[in-house]
Amino acid sequence: MLNGSFVAGIDVGTTKICTIIGCPQSDGRLEIFGVGLTPSAGLKRGVIVDREDAIGAIRASVEAAQEQANVQIRQAFVGITGAHISSVNVTGRTNVSPGPAISEHDVQRAIQSARDGVPLPQDREIIHEVVREFTVDGEAGVSRPIGMSARRLDVELHAVTGTASIVENMERCAIDAGVGVVRRVLEPIATAQAVVTDAERDLGVILIDIGGGTSDIAVFLDGSIAHTSAIPIGGNHITRDISRLLRLSFDEAEKLKCRYGHALPDRIQENENVQVQLANGHQSEHVPLRLVAEIIEPRLEETFSLVRSNIKRAGLYEHASAGIVLSGGGAKLPETTVLASRVLDNLPVRVGSPRGITGMVDTVSSPVYATGVGLALLAAREGAGARPGRDGQQTLLGRVMQWWERILPRA
Ligand SMILES: Nc1ncnc2c1ncn2[C@@H]1O[C@H](COP(=O)(O)OP(=O)(O)OP(=O)(O)O)[C@@H](O)[C@H]1O
Ligand SMILES: [Mg+2]
Missing domain, CATH: 3.30.1490.110 (Dna Ligase; domain 1)
Structure with a gap:
């Protein structure tokens, strides 16, 4: 059954590697057949710091997606990000x-x-x-x-x-993991492909992808990309704040944040507590959940206010009539939209989830998958030889490639 034209996107993130394999459908949507989400290794703030670890992590993610889709990929669209951008x-x-x-x-x-x-x-x-x-x-x-x-x-x-060497290192890791890089795509542009609508692009919209190591920004105006940037703060900083202030291991702080974290302390009852294991391993304590939210809130405020000044500096802040779309794992903290709107002058804020897809829709509905899905969608758009998109990339480089033919069904 799976002998059609497959495309693939690989999001090499600070906390996870996400490989998406799909097949373009005649109605323009992408049917997803394989999703490989594995923990990342060897990366800091979007930059490779340990090659061997990074290669192993990319390989594991690709293999997981291949297994599920029952195809072998040789090439993919790969995401690039980091504060060097x-x-x-x-x-x-x-x-x-x-x-x-x-x-x-x-x-x-x-x-x-x-x-x-x-x-x-x-x-x-x-x-x-x-x-x-x-x-x-x-x-x-x-x-x-x-x-x-x-x-x-x-x-x-x-x-x-x-920075040329950072980008080359990323490409070489993907190649050494067995996957050729057809195109490297700036991650927020890929993410936007999955979660931002055409109407929002026309009106003016800001995408903020709160990842583990960075928060990536893309601003669209009059239907096309106007500004991209990355702020060197992400969800890992929040976890580290919790870990330091409450004297917990990073893993325990991460668990606490993901299970009970909240962006707005005033929404948490004063008497709500949870038991945690201290870093010394011996004691366990009751931590007030309001205190956890009080640690989270200022980091998120700092992130959004850095985003605000970044976009203001680019002279685009006043043009975001359609408001803000959030994605990335950091957007999963309850009420992050409310906090973002508070810092960003009451602009409307929503959490984006991937659009334009069929098959495994529930699996990839989390904002964590948005970049990987966006990369696969771009691969489908270009690989399928579709008309030039709104970003005009095909016309731009004359790279109309029937490249998916190089993605072979497994024997
Ligand atoms: N339920 C949750 N509540 C709060 N934070 C969460 C939740 N799930 C994931 N996160 C946070 O999201 C972050 C990871 O997000 P994501 O997977 O988008 O990052 P990444 O793509 O690996 O990193 P980057 O884009 O910076 O390279 C982590 O800091 C994680 O703690
Ligand atoms: Mg990311």
């Missing part, structure tokens, strides 16, 4: 070559001229780029200029840069 919007321009209409070659020349404008210190490289829009003879807002008559073509490009 920064983004810039640049414009490029070219005179259209003589002929009846704008050609793919003209588009490539305009894009190259935009790329040339990206400030790149020696150790940095462009790791992801998205066309925001084309302008044809002064007429802005064009998404597909090929075939139009014109003299001049301008392009606005969103370029994400990162």
Whole structure:
């Protein structure tokens, strides 16, 4: 039965590796056949710090998904994140070559001229780029200029840069785990593919993915990506705060947070307690749950206020009419939406769960899976040779690849 065209996405996160294998359906949705969620190893804040551990963890996640889908993947879309990431919007321009209409070659020349404008210190490289829009003879807002008559073509490009060695290390780990990297995708862009609607992108929306080591940001405006960034604070910091202040092991603090954590202390009764094991292993104590929430709240407030200043600095904060979409494991803390809205000037906030999928929908409905699903959705969109998406990536790089053919059904 499973001999169709399979696509795969791998989210190499700080706390977990998530591999999603799916099959594009004729209605445009992705049917998910395999999900491999395994604990991460060898990563800190999105950066590989132990190669062997990271390779082993990626391999385990891929194998788990392959087992479930009963296929073997050779290539995948892989997510990239970390505090080393920064983004810039640049414009490029070219005179259209003589002929009846704008050609793919003209588009490539305009894009190259935009790329040339990206400030790149020696150790940095462009790791992801998205066309925001084309302008044809002064007429802005064009998404597909090929075939139009014109003299001049301008392009606005969103370029994400990162530290070259960090990105190369990530790719080499995936390859050494047996999976070729078809495309590296900035994680918040992949996440947005899964959880943000087209209407929200048009109106202006902020995606915040609260992971373990970082909180990733993507801002969309007028239908396309306008800003991406990463804040070096995530759920692990909250766990560490709980661990230090209550003198618990990291694992005990993590359990306490995930089971009883809450973003708003004033929603917890004063007499609610829970028994925990102290780090010395001998005593067990009753901890007031309100106290746990009092530890959580300021870290989350700090995170959202750093997000706020980051987006303000980019000059985009006033344009987020559709509000905020949260994803990532950190978004699972009860009432995080309320706290986010409080810090972010009462903008509407919702937790996003993956859309555009069938099969195993319940399994991947948690915000923890959003990035992996988004990567597989992007792989399906591009691998299936679909029309260029709203981000224009296919036209952009001419990378219309029937690459899923290289993902072989297991013998
Ligand atoms: N039920 C829960 N309540 C509170 N926090 C949770 C819950 N489930 C998971 N988390 C937190 O979510 C974080 C992990 O989220 P996620 O899986 O999105 O991160 P990641 O992708 O591995 O990390 P990163 O994106 O930073 O590389 C951890 O800090 C974890 O404690
Ligand atoms: Mg993540």
